[in-house]
Amino acid sequence: MDQIPIMKIGDCLLVSIQVDMHDQLAISLQDNLTTRIVQTRARGVMIDISALEIVDSFIGRMLNNIASMSRVLDAVTVVVGMQPAVAITLVELGLTLPGVRTALDVDRGLALIRRLIDDEAGS
Amino acid sequence: MRTRLLAIAIERETDLVLARQRTRHIAALAGFDTQDQTRITTAVSEIGRNVLEYAKAGRIEYWLDTTEAKLEILVEDKGPGIADLDAILSGSYRSPTGMGIGILGARRLMEDFSIRSRAGEGTHIRMTKPLSRKRGGWSTGDIAKMSAALVVPETMDPLQEIRRQNQEMVIQLEELGRRQEELEQLNQELHETNRGVVALYAELDERAEHLRRADELKLRFLSNMSHEFRTPLNSILALSRLLLGKTDGDLTAEQAKQVQFIRKSAETLTELVNDLLDLAKFEAGKTVVNVGEFTVDSLFGVLRGMLRPLLVSDHVALVFDDAAEVPPLSSDEGKVSQILRNFISNALKYTEKGEVRVSAETDVDADTVTFHVRDTGIGIEPKDIEFIWQEFHQIPHGLQSRVKGTGLGLPLSRKLALLLKGNVAVTSLPGEGSCFSLAIPRLYAAEISDREGPAWHLEAGKAPVLIVDDNAADAFSIERWLAGSRYQALAARSIAEAQRAMIKFQPVAVLLDVMLSGQECWNFLIELRQNEATQGLPIIVLSTTQEERKARSLGADEYFDKPADPRRLLAALDQLTGRRTIRRVLIVDDEEVSRYLQKQLLPRGAFAIEEAATGVAGLERVAEACPDVILLDLNLPDMTGIDFIEALPATPDRRPAIVLVTSADVTQDQRGRLSGVSDILRKSDITSTSLLAAIERALDNESVSP
Numbered sequence: 001m002d003q004i005p006i007m008k009i010g011d012c013l014l015v016s017i018q019v020d021m022h023d024q025l026a027i028s029l030q031d032n033l034t035t036r037i038v039q040t041r042a043r044g045v046m047i048d049i050s051a052l053e054i055v056d057s058f059i060g061r062m063l064n065n066i067a068s069m070s071r072v073l074d075a076v077t078v079v080v081g082m083q084p085a086v087a088i089t090l091v092e093l094g095l096t097l098p099g100v101r102t103a104l105d106v107d108r109g110l111a112l113i114r115r116l117i118d119d120e121a122g123s
Numbered sequence: 124m125r126t127r128l129l130a131i132a133i134e135r136e137t138d139l140v141l142a143r144q145r146t147r148h149i150a151a152l153a154g155f156d157t158q159d160q161t162r163i164t165t166a167v168s169e170i171g172r173n174v175l176e177y178a179k180a181g182r183i184e185y186w187l188d189t190t191e192a193k194l195e196i197l198v199e200d201k202g203p204g205i206a207d208l209d210a211i212l213s214g215s216y217r218s219p220t221g222m223g224i225g226i227l228g229a230r231r232l233m234e235d236f237s238i239r240s241r242a243g244e245g246t247h248i249r250m251t252k253p254l255s256r257k258r259g260g261w262s263t264g265d266i267a268k269m270s271a272a273l274v275v276p277e278t279m280d281p282l283q284e285i286r287r288q289n290q291e292m293v294i295q296l297e298e299l300g301r302r303q304e305e306l307e308q309l310n311q312e313l314h315e316t317n318r319g320v321v322a323l324y325a326e327l328d329e330r331a332e333h334l335r336r337a338d339e340l341k342l343r344f345l346s347n348m349s350h351e352f353r354t355p356l357n358s359i360l361a362l363s364r365l366l367l368g369k370t371d372g373d374l375t376a377e378q379a380k381q382v383q384f385i386r387k388s389a390e391t392l393t394e395l396v397n398d399l400l401d402l403a404k405f406e407a408g409k410t411v412v413n414v415g416e417f418t419v420d421s422l423f424g425v426l427r428g429m430l431r432p433l434l435v436s437d438h439v440a441l442v443f444d445d446a447a448e449v450p451p452l453s454s455d456e457g458k459v460s461q462i463l464r465n466f467i468s469n470a471l472k473y474t475e476k477g478e479v480r481v482s483a484e485t486d487v488d489a490d491t492v493t494f495h496v497r498d499t500g501i502g503i504e505p506k507d508i509e510f511i512w513q514e515f516h517q518i519p520h521g522l523q524s525r526v527k528g529t530g531l532g533l534p535l536s537r538k539l540a541l542l543l544k545g546n547v548a549v550t551s552l553p554g555e556g557s558c559f560s561l562a563i564p565r566l567y568a569a570e571i572s573d574r575e576g577p578a579w580h581l582e583a584g585k586a587p588v589l590i591v592d593d594n595a596a597d598a599f600s601i602e603r604w605l606a607g608s609r610y611q612a613l614a615a616r617s618i619a620e621a622q623r624a625m626i627k628f629q630p631v632a633v634l635l636d637v638m639l640s641g642q643e644c645w646n647f648l649i650e651l652r653q654n655e656a657t658q659g660l661p662i663i664v665l666s667t668t669q670e671e672r673k674a675r676s677l678g679a680d681e682y683f684d685k686p687a688d689p690r691r692l693l694a695a696l697d698q699l700t701g702r703r704t705i706r707r708v709l710i711v712d713d714e715e716v717s718r719y720l721q722k723q724l725l726p727r728g729a730f731a732i733e734e735a736a737t738g739v740a741g742l743e744r745v746a747e748a749c750p751d752v753i754l755l756d757l758n759l760p761d762m763t764g765i766d767f768i769e770a771l772p773a774t775p776d777r778r779p780a781i782v783l784v785t786s787a788d789v790t791q792d793q794r795g796r797l798s799g800v801s802d803i804l805r806k807s808d809i810t811s812t813s814l815l816a817a818i819e820r821a822l823d824n825e826s827v828s829p
Contacts, residue, residue, distance in 0.1 A: 056168040085161040093228035
């Protein structure tokens with residue numbers, strides 16, 4: 001069974017979704033990621049969806065769930081690389097992702113994570 | 124034009140991924156921009172997931188509508204249907220699983236979205252998106268290209284290829300399944316219809332049976348009641364006659380008038396009861412046609428005398444035209460007279476002034492006689508004409524209050540006319556009069572031409588069975604069935620033949636085909652039953668028209684629908700002619716009168732009777748087939764009875780029992796030589812009982828000492 005690889009970069013975990021996930025794959029990603037957060041004591045999670053051509057309500061919700069869970073596990077989540085067509089479709093679909101922070105690309109994503117972690121430490 | 128581009132089955136999650144890929148591919152091929160491709164694919168993904176989630180399986184079809192220039196996507200499943208569809212579409216629904224955005228979202232993403240869902244029938248969704256304007260529109264070539272592109276996927280991944288082929292197979296299987304389901308459903312429907320028809324038939328049968336019963340009940344009621352009525356009515360008539368006759372002293376003028384009224388009323392009632400009885404008799408099929416020869420002239424004479432008392436007014440004349448030229452008829456005079464009486468009395472009732480004219484004419488070609496009764500009475504309205512033949516119907520008119528009637532006369536007349544193979548008719552003009560006509564064949568039952576009849580040959584030792592059947596083939600097949608049995612078939616093609624056969628032979632049973640000529644046949648059955656000699660004769664009725672009830676009620680012992688099962692027929696014959704085998708009785712007597720007498724004394728059908736006029740002939744018969752009992756005359760011309768007995772075969776089991784019938788006393792000397800004789804009867808005091816008892820004893824002796 002295919003798996004979405006999860007890479008560790010410092011205290012961040014990087015997930016790059018390169019294939020069209022079927023639902024089970026999405027769910028297993030969710031599980032793996034939470035496990036890895038706990039294992040690696042990561043503070044940030046970056047999910048790259050630049051290869052995804054569609055994000056439907058299920059994937060959207062999955063992203064939202066991951067954000068909420070990592071929040072509980074003391075990690076911040078940033079979704080990067082969303083294609084414009086996907087973004088428009090998500091809005092049209094009526095799906096809001098309240099807990100998900102987004103950034104345009106990986107660089108900005110990393111910067112955002114850093115800032116968020118620092119903010120937390122500061123407050 | 125609508126073309127189906129592709130169909131995909133959704134059965135597992137990976138199918139959903141494939142569906143997304145395919146959708147995107149199709150959207151791209153159809154010329155949608157990236158944004159729309161994403162929209163369409165997302166919508167399909169949403170709906171597809173719903174299908175998977177709630178219905179477990181379903182299918183997606185992609186259609187290209189070039190007329191309206193749009194891409195159409197149909198998603199359907201056979202799931203439980205969506206219960207809260209209205210709530211979902213209005214946006215007020217919150218899914219417990221956190222979902223519930225699928226349908227609404229998809230609707231937002233597509234241009235046109237319709238959904239049909241009913242509990243138990245699954246859900247059908249139709250989504251469309253208009254195609255981008257394309258120069259020159261969509262040609263069939265474009266579509267063919269698209270289809271081809273879809274069939275040969277761009278990625279030649281073998282795994283994907285297998286999956287694709289799998290997909291196609293799944294869809295085809297599904298379609299096959301659906302077709303089979305449809306067939307099964309059709310079958311089921313047919314089956315149900317069939318059952319319905321059968322039930323309907325049963326119901327019809329029941330109804331028919333019910334009607335028959337009601338009819339029978341009515342008949343029985345009619346005939347019973349009519350009989351019951353008659354007795355007290357006769358008493359009233361007799362008593363009123365007594366009173367009017369002043370046997371017990373004078374009545375006052377007033378009393379006499381009152382009694383006169385009583386008498387009148389009773390007479391009217393009697394008339395009604397008589398009509399009812401006639402009708403009941405007719406409907407029970409008990410009316411027998413008594414054919415005889417008569418002339419119209421004499422009939423008119425009788426009618427004139429009979430009906431004169433009905434002429435109460437001087438203003439009406441009853442005229443009989445001269446009928447001397449009408450050739451004599453062969454029909455039932457009583458019935459013709461009854462019909463004409465009805466017509467005439469009717470005419471007299473409704474005619475206040477003028478005349479009632481009775482005439483007769485013949486039609487030489489058709490050989491019919493038509494009687495007319497013309498009056499100058501009130502006439503009948505055209506709308507009423509059809510009712511006058513109905514029982515108890517009387518047309519309301521001022522005269523009705525004055526003239527009394529039963530309303531049975533005309534219906535009965537018509538029935539009688541039909542019985543005579545004729546018919547009645549009426550023409551009428553209101554205010555000018557009516558003309559009632561009766562047309563009957565001059566010769567009732569145009570006499571069967573083949574007076575000779577077939578040459579029946581009776582085989583020795585066989586019991587004759589009369590077969591009455593006008594169908595030669597049927598009669599022949601019955602003859603064949605009986606050929607191997609101990610019965611011999613005597614086929615009669617007509618009732619007349621049958622009657623001759625009845626006289627000539629004494630059949631042990633009759634097989635009667637009632638199709639022969641309808642009523643005539645029933646009459647024959649009734650006749651057989653009424654005739655004392657044939658009362659107990661077993662009669663089996665065969666018919667193609669399911670008339671068991673009628674047959675049995677008229678006295679048939681057994682009934683079979685044609686074609687009858689030969690074995691059952693034989694079994695019925697065996698049973699009806701007595702469970703035991705029919706005993707063969709040989710009468711050896713030189714006096715024909717004596718033989719005839721003995722034969723007549725034995726009950727019909729009880730024995731197979733053979734005759735021999737001489738001792739030699741008798742011995743020959745015995746040699747041919749040993750009879751069970753011999754009725755032997757002591758004095759034969761060629762040998763004495765004693766010689767005859769001694770000449771019988773010596774083997775005990777071939778030796779018939781003998782009853783000696785003598786006219787003289789038997790001497791002691793002779794008695795010594797009468798071995799095997801069980802009884803001696805004197806011709807002078809022989810009776811049916813004594814003869815039967817003697818034969819019985821003879822048979823008993825035989826069975827105890829074999």
